[in-house]
Amino acid sequence: MSDKTTRLIHHPYQPPAGFSAPQPGVFKASTVIFPSVAAMHTREWRNKSGYTYGLHGTPTTFMLEERLCALEGGLRCVLACSGLSAIALVNMALLKTGDEMLIPDNVYGPSKALAEGELLAWGISHQRYEAMSPSDLAARISSKTRLVWLEAPGSVTMEFPDLIEMLRICHARGLICALDNTWGAGLAFNAFDLGGESVDISVQALTKYPSGGGDVLMGSIITRNEALHARIQGTHMRMGMGVGGNDAEVVLRSLPSLALRYAAHDRCARALARWFQSRPEVVQVLHPALEGSPGHASWKSVCGGGQAAGLFSVVFHERFSVPEVERFCDSLGLFKLGYSWGGPISLVVPYNVASMRGPAWPYKGVLVRFSTGLEAVDDLQADLAQALDRL
Numbered sequence: 001m002s003d004k005t006t007r008l009i010h011h012p013y014q015p016p017a018g019f020s021a022p023q024p025g026v027f028k029a030s031t032v033i034f035p036s037v038a039a040m041h042t043r044e045w046r047n048k049s050g051y052t053y054g055l056h057g058t059p060t061t062f063m064l065e066e067r068l069c070a071l072e073g074g075l076r077c078v079l080a081c082s083g084l085s086a087i088a089l090v091n092m093a094l095l096k097t098g099d100e101m102l103i104p105d106n107v108y109g110p111s112k113a114l115a116e117g118e119l120l121a122w123g124i125s126h127q128r129y130e131a132m133s134p135s136d137l138a139a140r141i142s143s144k145t146r147l148v149w150l151e152a153p154g155s156v157t158m159e160f161p162d163l164i165e166m167l168r169i170c171h172a173r174g175l176i177c178a179l180d181n182t183w184g185a186g187l188a189f190n191a192f193d194l195g196g197e198s199v200d201i202s203v204q205a206l207t208k209y210p211s212g213g214g215d216v217l218m219g220s221i222i223t224r225n226e227a228l229h230a231r232i233q234g235t236h237m238r239m240g241m242g243v244g245g246n247d248a249e250v251v252l253r254s255l256p257s258l259a260l261r262y263a264a265h266d267r268c269a270r271a272l273a274r275w276f277q278s279r280p281e282v283v284q285v286l287h288p289a290l291e292g293s294p295g296h297a298s299w300k301s302v303c304g305g306g307q308a309a310g311l312f313s314v315v316f317h318e319r320f321s322v323p324e325v326e327r328f329c330d331s332l333g334l335f336k337l338g339y340s341w342g343g344p345i346s347l348v349v350p351y352n353v354a355s356m357r358g359p360a361w362p363y364k365g366v367l368v369r370f371s372t373g374l375e376a377v378d379d380l381q382a383d384l385a386q387a388l389d390r391l
C-alpha cells in the first residue's frame with residue numbers, strides 16, 4: 001500500500017471493541033464485506049444469523065425489527081420504506097391475479113387508491129365492506145377472498161370496529177387478516193392477543209408515533225407465523241424495499257419515549273375533543289374514547305377503556321360553508337396544515353368526507369381532523385377558540 005489514496009481506504013486502524021453508549025451505533029451499508037468466498041456462499045440473513053447486502057439487513061435494522069416485535073408482541077418483522085409501502089408489500093406478497101381482498105369503507109385513503117389502481121390492473125379485485133358491520137364483512141367473503149384488511153379506528157372518520165368479531169368471522173373461513181395498526185402503535189391494544197383472537201399481520205406506519213418527529217418515512221410488517229413472514233420477506237427482498245440506517249436509527253432513538261409521548265398525545269386530544277363537544281359550531285366530535293362516538297363500545301372492549309391516539313375529528317354544523325371552515329383552519333396558529341401525524345406539532349386537515357365515503361356518510365357539514373402534538377393543552381385550546389371566533 002504505497003499510495004496514499006489506497007491507504008485512506010484500507011486503513012488498518014480499528015478502534016477498540018467494547019464501546020458502549022445509550023444509543024446503538026448506526027450501520028449503513030449497501031455492500032456487506034465477507035471474510036471469504038466460503039462465507040459468501042454460506043451466508044444466511046433470513047434468520048438474522050448473518051448479513052448479505054444492505055437491503056437484507058444490517059445490525060441497525062435487525063435491532064429495530066426486534067424492538068418493534070417486542071412492542072407489538074410479534075415474532076418477526078419486515079421494515080419497509082413507508083407505511084404505505086408496507087401495506088403494498090403485504091398485498092403483493094399474498095395476492096395474485098384472480099384473488100380478491102376486502103378493505104373497510106373507511107380505510108386509509110392511499111390504500112384504497114392502491115386497490116383501485118395497481119391491484120385492479122393486475123387482476124386483483126377488492127370489495128369495500130362496512131367497517132362497523134361484521135355481518136356485511138361476512139356477506140362479502142367469497143371463494144376468491146384471500147386477504148381481509150382491518151383498521152381500528154377508521155382513518156379520518158374514527159369509527160372503532162368490532163375487531164374481535166371480525167377476526168372470528170375471517171378465521172372461521174380460514175382467511176388471513178391484516179390490521180393497519182398505526183393508530184394503536186402497539187400501545188392501545190395488543191393486536192396479537194385480542195380476546196382469544198389475533199391478527200395475522202400487523203402493519204404500522206412508523207412514520208407516525210414511533211418516529212415521533214415528522215421527519216422519517218418507514219413502515220413495519222409484524223407477524224407471529226414463520227410461513228407467513230417468509231412469504232412477505234421473500235417479496236420484500238425481490239421488490240427491494242429496504243430502509244436506510246440513518247432512518248432506522250431515528251426510530252430506534254424515539255422508541256424509548258414512545259409510550260410517554262403516546263399518553264401525552266392522548267391526554268391532549270381527549271381534553272380538546274371534550275371541549276369541542278361543548279361548542280355550538282360542531283354537531284359531532286369523533287373520538288373513539290368519547291361516549292357517543294361510533295364504535296365507543298368496541299374501543300372499550302378492545303382497548304380495555306384505556307388508551308387512544310392523539311387524533312380526533314369534528315363535523316361542523318352545515319350552516320358553515322366549505323370556505324368558512326377552510327378560513328377557520330387558516331386562522332389557526334399553533335395547529336399547522338399538514339398530512340400525517342405523530343410528531344411534536346399539532347396538525348389540522350379539512351376533509352370532504354362525502355366524496356370519500358359516498359351517500360352512506362350521514363353528515364352534511366365539513367369534517368376537520370386534528371392531530372395533537374406535544375404543546376400545552378391550554379395553548380392549543382386558546383388557538384382553537386380564537387379561530388372559531390373568526391368563523
Ligand SMILES: *Cc1c(COP(=O)(O)O)cnc(C)c1O
Pocket residue numbers: 082083084085108155180182183205206207208217218219340
Ligand atoms: C400515515 C398512515 C399510513 C401510511 O404511512 P406513510 O409512512 O405515510 O406511507 C398508513 N396507514 C395509516 C392509518 C396512516 O395513518
